Every structure is written in structure tokens, then in C-alpha cells.
Amino acid sequence: MKKWLLLLLSCTLVFTLAACSEGSGKDVTGGVEIKQVSDMKGTVRVALAGWQLDNGINAQTGNTTIGLTEYMDKTFKKMYPNIKVELYQIPWENVKAKQTAMLMSGDADVLYTGGAFASQWYQDGLLRDLDDLIKEDTSFDPGIYLDGIMNNSYSTKSPDGSKQFGIPAVLGRRMTIYDKKLFSDWGVEGLTEKATPEEILEKAKKMTGKNPKTGEQNYGVYWSGNSLNGSTFVALTLAFGAKGAEGSLKDVKSIKWHLNTPEMVKVMEWLKEAAKLPPAGFITAQGAENFGLEKNNIAIALDSTGGATMNEFIANNNKDLLDRFEPVMNMGPKGEGWVAVDPFVMAKNAKDVKASWEVLKFLTSPMTQKYTYENFAMTPTIKQADFVKPEDKYVKKALDIANVGHSELMDEANPFYMSDIVPAVNGFISKAASGNAPDIQQFLDELQDRAEKWSANLK
Amino acid sequence: MIQTADSKALRRKKIPVSQWILAIVLFLGSFIMIVPFLWMLVTSFDWGARLNITFPPKIWPEEPSIRTYEVAFTNIKMFRYIINSIIVSAGVIVVSSLSALLSGYALSKLRFKGASLVLLLALSTMMIPFEMTMIPQYLLFSKLGLLDNYLAFYLPALNYAFGTFLAKAFFDQLPSSLREAAILDGAGEFTVFGRVYLPLCTPIIATMIILLFLGVWNEMLWPLLVLKNAAKYTIQIGLAMFTYNNGINQQPSIIMAATAVSLIPVVVVYMFLQRYIIESIALSGIKQ
Numbered sequence: 058m059k060k061w062l063l064l065l066l067s068c069t070l071v072f073t074l075a076a077c078s079e080g081s082g083k084d085v086t087g088g089v090e091i092k093q094v095s096d097m098k099g100t101v102r103v104a105l106a107g108w109q110l111d112n113g114i115n116a117q118t119g120n121t122t123i124g125l126t127e128y129m130d131k132t133f134k135k136m137y138p139n140i141k142v143e144l145y146q147i148p149w150e151n152v153k154a155k156q157t158a159m160l161m162s163g164d165a166d167v168l169y170t171g172g173a174f175a176s177q178w179y180q181d182g183l184l185r186d187l188d189d190l191i192k193e194d195t196s197f198d199p200g201i202y203l204d205g206i207m208n209n210s211y212s213t214k215s216p217d218g219s220k221q222f223g224i225p226a227v228l229g230r231r232m233t234i235y236d237k238k239l240f241s242d243w244g245v246e247g248l249t250e251k252a253t254p255e256e257i258l259e260k261a262k263k264m265t266g267k268n269p270k271t272g273e274q275n276y277g278v279y280w281s282g283n284s285l286n287g288s289t290f291v292a293l294t295l296a297f298g299a300k301g302a303e304g305s306l307k308d309v310k311s312i313k314w315h316l317n318t319p320e321m322v323k324v325m326e327w328l329k330e331a332a333k334l335p336p337a338g339f340i341t342a343q344g345a346e347n348f349g350l351e352k353n354n355i356a357i358a359l360d361s362t363g364g365a366t367m368n369e370f371i372a373n374n375n376k377d378l379l380d381r382f383e384p385v386m387n388m389g390p391k392g393e394g395w396v397a398v399d400p401f402v403m404a405k406n407a408k409d410v411k412a413s414w415e416v417l418k419f420l421t422s423p424m425t426q427k428y429t430y431e432n433f434a435m436t437p438t439i440k441q442a443d444f445v446k447p448e449d450k451y452v453k454k455a456l457d458i459a460n461v462g463h464s465e466l467m468d469e470a471n472p473f474y475m476s477d478i479v480p481a482v483n484g485f486i487s488k489a490a491s492g493n494a495p496d497i498q499q500f501l502d503e504l505q506d507r508a509e510k511w512s513a514n515l516k
Numbered sequence: 517m518i519q520t521a522d523s524k525a526l527r528r529k530k531i532p533v534s535q536w537i538l539a540i541v542l543f544l545g546s547f548i549m550i551v552p553f554l555w556m557l558v559t560s561f562d563w564g565a566r567l568n569i570t571f572p573p574k575i576w577p578e579e580p581s582i583r584t585y586e587v588a589f590t591n592i593k594m595f596r597y598i599i600n601s602i603i604v605s606a607g608v609i610v611v612s613s614l615s616a617l618l619s620g621y622a623l624s625k626l627r628f629k630g631a632s633l634v635l636l637l638a639l640s641t642m643m644i645p646f647e648m649t650m651i652p653q654y655l656l657f658s659k660l661g662l663l664d665n666y667l668a669f670y671l672p673a674l675n676y677a678f679g680t681f682l683a684k685a686f687f688d689q690l691p692s693s694l695r696e697a698a699i700l701d702g703a704g705e706f707t708v709f710g711r712v713y714l715p716l717c718t719p720i721i722a723t724m725i726i727l728l729f730l731g732v733w734n735e736m737l738w739p740l741l742v743l744k745n746a747a748k749y750t751i752q753i754g755l756a757m758f759t760y761n762n763g764i765n766q767q768p769s770i771i772m773a774a775t776a777v778s779l780i781p782v783v784v785v786y787m788f789l790q791r792y793i794i795e796s797i798a799l800s801g802i803k804q
Contacts, residue, residue: 116587
């Protein structure tokens with residue numbers, strides 16, 4: 058028996074040998090003829106979080122995907138034949154530890170990473186400003202990127218907003234999406250384009266309970282109750298005008314905290330009321346597994362991506378779902394919310410700055426963004442993203458939201474926000490969901506007190 | 517017929533209620549342990565679950581297919597990563613076991629001055645969390661030019677303090693008179709170790725192989741830090757690569773397929789060494 062099982066296991070291993078990665082023979086440039094740009098020489102080491110280097114199969118469509126290695130061979134290598142690019146592929150898991158080590162030891166010149174990591178590295182002096190390179194390079198137009206993330210994000214700009222250290226490459230999608238079918242079942246009018254927290258709460262309350270048509274349990278609203286960056290909380294602070302703090306991340310010890318203001322009380326009151334409406338699992342980010350799909354039972358999802366619906370459309374051409382799940386702007390006054398962006402950055406001690414800049418510039422260019430969108434469904438960061446599929450309304454909405462985005466001190470780049478405010482707010486949500494919400498004013502007074510002590514300790 | 521029925525009834529009577537309760541509890545325990553594994557296998561063959569995981573879980577795939585395995589093996593060099601993991605594991609096992617056995621033997625039988633202090637110092641290195649030492653360790657290997665080199669696994673493996681402790685405790689149980697007799701017969705220290713004591717160490721060697729193999733096979737952070745060239749990556753890094761777009765885009769059935777394949781070597785090792793598994797837990801007090 059043991060021998061047979063061993064034989065079976067060995068055969069499974071042998072018969073599932075990796076397919077060799079060979080050239081796809083596909084066009085990656087959209088028909089554009091690639092010509093040599095420069096004979097500049099150099100070697101650039103690029104550390105990429107999460108990119109796929111080899112050709113593979115798109116799990117959504119079953120089509121071949123072109124890995125970055127082939128893409129670079131067909132494009133950059135022809136444009137800059139004397140620049141050698143070494144690509145290091147790093148999975149997102151533990152990427153911060155790996156890239157931090159690479160920056161400290163001088164093992165990487167250009168990095169693609171998470172926005173929060175980039176911001177921290179910049180503050181730690183591990184990254185280089187790009188302003189001089191941008192100024193010198195007439196072929197680079199910073200105006201092609203969405204203003205909200207190019208000029209108003211801690212992931213690309215220094216804490217005081219005066220220096221540019223990152224170029225946005227991939228956008229995070231966070232928007233309000235509602236289920237038109239459930240709205241119709243309950244006889245509730247759809248959300249307006251810039252639905253306020255009050256409108257969302259009012260409509261969500263109406264749609265929590267037994268669906269009048271199907272008899273199934275429905276939930277009015279959903280958001281991730283244990284979000285590591287508190288994105289929904291950020292959107293609410295924008296909506297209610299609760300700034301939370303004044304000052305600059307360049308001088309964190311001088312930040313003036315305003316965490317117990319009447320506006321912040323409104324934010325917490327909203328969370329307290331809304332916490333009664335989602336499925337119980339929302340406090341651990343569970344319960345919305347079917348949102349965006351046929352079996353959905355949640356009317357409104359905050360900070361949602363539309364990914365599940367779009368996946369179904371791409372895989373099965375399911376237009377019904379696409380019509381059913383409608384995105385609107387986020388909750389801020391202009392429709393803004395917290396916008397995540399993953400940039401390309403350059404190491405402070407990059408070996409070959411000029412060659413590194415050419416690589417960085419190329420990897421954030423519209424051509425590369427088209428390539429990453431088409432092959433890996435990454436959301437672009439440029440204004441004229443005309444390659445986005447006409448049906449992909451979620452990406453278009455994300456671009457609209459990003460365009461009006463701006464950075465505030467309630468942001469993951471703020472150390473106290475990440476270490477104390479987010480866990481405290483998530484704890485509050487958890488207690489509110491079980492009907493044991495603490496006294497809001499007292500909760501905020503304590504948070505304010507902690508924040509002031511934190512700042513005082515830094516002085 | 518009557519006789520058969522009677523004997524069946526008799527047999528039923530012989531099983532006490534406590535045994536039934538124990539059997540039910542054990543069955544439930546086994547069921548709870550095996551359900552995630554079965555769910556993984558079922559999902560790994562479900563092409564329909566490649567984009568969104570089916571919830572609640574199903575006992576049969578919605579779209580049964582082995583294409584999930586094809587995607588897993590095409591997108592990531594799974595086979596190469598498994599081979600890499602085997603190379604790393606084998607090297608670490610050899611280096612660590614040998615180092616632990618030799619040091620354990622020395623501490624137990626050679627009785628030199630300061631032996632207890634040496635053991636204490638070695639054990640104290642286990643109190644320092646890896647997260648504290650990983651960046652300095654990385655910088656050291658970077659300066660030595662040993663990044664992207666499997667020596668970055670084998671050299672730290674020389675310090676296997678827990679193995680030293682285990683081996684010393686094991687050697688303590690073996691009579692010192694064996695060494696004395698061999699020395700009287702003219703044997704050198706390495707001959708005593710290799711010819712007299714080592715053949716008696718099968719249980720402790722098996723224990724160390726199991727503990728080291730599972731530890732190294734599942735290791736993620738250190739390989740990720742020291743390896744740069746994707747061709748040298750280990751299987752755990754390979755599995756982590758199935759998460760795209762800042763962790764947002766998951767492909768459940770593809771990840772499950774890759775995970776199922778990655779478990780094959782573990783199952784093979786388990787089958788070869790299963791009679792030592794319980795013994796290793798008893799000897800070391802560790803269940804991995």
C-alpha cells in the first residue's frame with residue numbers, strides 16, 4: 058500500500074513538471090515600433106514586489122500572460138541596449154523586510170513597493186529625491202499622472218509635500234459599490250453619485266433584514282472592520298470634516314491633535330450605528346465573500362474593488378453582474394477617500410543614477426501600465442488610460458476617486474495613526490458590533506490624551 | 517443465526533461506554549483536523565474557484581479540472597522550487613545534525629572545563645528572536661558576498677543549539693564505559709564517536725531529521741532575504757508568489773493546487789519516518 062502510494066505521489070510530481078517559459082510570440086507594444094533611444098551604459102538592479110517575470114497563464118481568461126522579462130526584452134532592451142537590468146521578483150509576503158534589507162545593504166537601485174513602505178523608507182533616509190532627475194529630463198511629463206496621487210500622496214511626496222520621491226505605478230481601488238437588485242427588492246432608490254455617510258446609513262438601515270422578495274437575510278452595509286489602514290475611517294473623517302490632527306509628518310512631534318472634536322464624535326457615532334448592520338464576521342473582514350456575485354446578500358459595500366464582478370465578466374462574460382453592481386464615488390465631499398498607491402522609488406545609494414532613472418521612468422510609463430493592466434489587471438495611475446476596457450467601470454471610478462484624492466494626517470504614513478488610532482477604532486467597531494460601544498466622548502478624550510503624550514515623548 | 521446474533525450482542529456489550537465516548541471524541545478531532553486538508557484538495561481541482569473561493573465550502577468541485585495544476589506549474593517554477601527546497605533541506609539536515617551530534621558528544625562525554633557554560637551560551641542564543649537578528653545577519657552575508665548562495669543556509673545551520681541540547685541529553689543516557697573501553701583498545705575520539713556511539717543514535721538522528729526538515733521546508737523569511745535570483749527560490753517563496761497586486765488578487769484554487777503539490781515531499785518524508793514521529797515528539801517535546 059505504502060509503495061503504491063509513494064509511486065502515485067512520485068508520478069504526480071513528475072507528470073506535473075513545470076512548463077518551460079518560452080517566448081510568447083505576442084506583441085507587447087500595441088503595434089508601436091520600438092527604436093533605440095540611447096546608448097547609455099549601466100547596470101540597474103530592480104526589486105519588484107509581486108510582479109511576474111515569466112510567461113504564464115491568466116487564471117481569469119486562460120490566455121497566456123507575458124512575463125516582465127519578455128516584455129523588457131521586447132521593449133526596454135531595444136530602447137537601451139547597453140543598460141543591463143537585473144530583475145528581482147519578491148512576493149508581497151514579507152516584502153518590507155526583504156526590500157528594507159536590500160536598501161540597507163545597497164543591493165537594489167530601483168524598487169516597486171507598497172506606498173506605506175516607501176513613505177517610511179523616505180523618512181528613514183533610504184530613498185532618493187527624484188526632483189533633479191525630473192527637472193533635467195524633458196522627455197518625462199509628470200502631468201500625465203493623476204494629480205491626486207502624483208502630487209498629493211505620502212506614497213510619492215515627502216511629508217511636507219515639497220519633494221517627489223516616488224512615481225505612481227499601480228493604484229489601489231476603493232469605492233462604494235451597491236447592489237441594484239437588492240435596492241430594487243427593497244424598493245429603495247439607488248445611491249447618488251457622491252453618496253454621503255448619512256445617505257448610506259439611512260438606506261442601509263432600510264435594507265437590513267429579511268428580503269421582502271426572496272425572504273433571505275440581507276445586510277445593509279459592509280466594510281472591513283479590521284482594516285490595517287482604517288480606510289473607511291479615513292473616508293468618514295473626510296466626509297465629516299474631522300481632520301484629527303494639524304501639522305506635518307516632517308515634524309511629527311509638533312503635530313497638534315484634534316481627535317476629540319465634535320466632528321470626530323460624528324464619525325464615531327456613524328460607525329456605532331453602522332456596526333449593527335453588516336454580517337457578524339465583518340469585524341474580522343469576513344462575510345462579504347459573495348459580494349459582487351450572484352448570491353450576494355449585502356446592499357452596499359464600502360471601500361470595495363469590484364474585482365469579483367469584473368473577474369466574472371472576464372471569465373464568463375457575465376454582463377448581468379456588471380449591470381447589477383454599480384460603483385459610486387467614495388464618501389468624501391468631492392467623492393474622495395483614502396487612496397492607496399504603489400510607487401516606483403529609487404534607493405538613496407543607487408549605483409547608477411542615470412540608468413536607474415531611465416528604468417524607473419520606463420516602468421511607470423503609459424506603455425508599461427497598459428502592459429500590466431492587460432496582463433495582470435493592475436489599475437493604472439495615468440489620466441489618459443484609454444486602454445482600460447470599456448466595461449471596466451470599477452477602474453474608471455477608481456481613477457476618478459484618485460484624481461480628487463489628497464493627503465491628510467489620518468493616513469498610514471502617520472506613525473501614531475497606524476500604531477494607535479487604527480487599532481483603537483477597530484476595537485471600537487468590534488465593541489459597537491456586539492452592542493457594547495464605549496462612551497464616544499470618553500473614548501476620544503482618551504485617544505487624544507494618548508496622542509498628546511506620544512507627541513510629548515518625542516520632544 | 518441465533519448464535520451469531522448472540523455473539524454480536526456479546527461483543528457489543530464488551531465495549532464500555534467510555535470507549536465509545538473516546539472513539540467519538542477522537543473521530544470528531546480527526547474530522548476537524550482533516551476537513552481543511554480535504555477542502556484544500558477539493559478546491560485545488562475546482563476551476564470555478566480560481567477567481568473567487570466558493571463559500572460555503574463544497575464537498576465536490578463545481579467545475580472539476582486539473583487546469584488549476586497546469587496554471588500553478590506554468591506561472592511559477594514549482595518543480596525547480598521543490599528541488600531547491602530539497603537541496604537546502606538536505607544540506608541543513610546534514611550540517612546541523614553533524615554539528616549537534618559532535619557538540620552533544622563533546623559536552624556529554626569529554627567533560628572539559630566550562631562545558632556547562634558552553635551549553636548555556638549555546639542555549640541562550642535560542643532566546644533571541646530571529647526578527648532581531650535577521651537584518652544584521654543579512655548585512656553580514658551581504659558583506660561576505662554569500663547572498664544568493666545556499667551557504668547562507670548551511671553556515672548558520674552549524675549553530676543548532678536545540679540539537680546540541682537534545683544530543684547531549686541523549687548521550688548522557690548512554691554509558692561512558694563504552695568510550696573508556698574503546699579508548700583502552702586504542703581507538704581515537706572520532707573512532708569512538710563514529711564507530712561506537714553513532715550507531716546507537718538512530719532515534720535522535722531521526723528526530724533531528726524530522727524537526728529540521730519540517731522547519732526548513734516551511735521556512736519563508738530567511739530564504740526570501742538571502743535569495744535574489746528567482747531560479748534559486750524555495751517552495752515557500754514560490755507559494756507566496758501566487759498573491760498578486762498587493763495581496764488583493766488571490767487565486768484560491770491555483771494556490772491550493774500549488775500547496776497540494778508542495779506537500780508531496782513532506783508526505784513522503786513522513787511515510788519513511790513515521791515510526792519515529794511519535795518518538796520525536798516524546799524525545800523533544802516539539803510537534804511541528
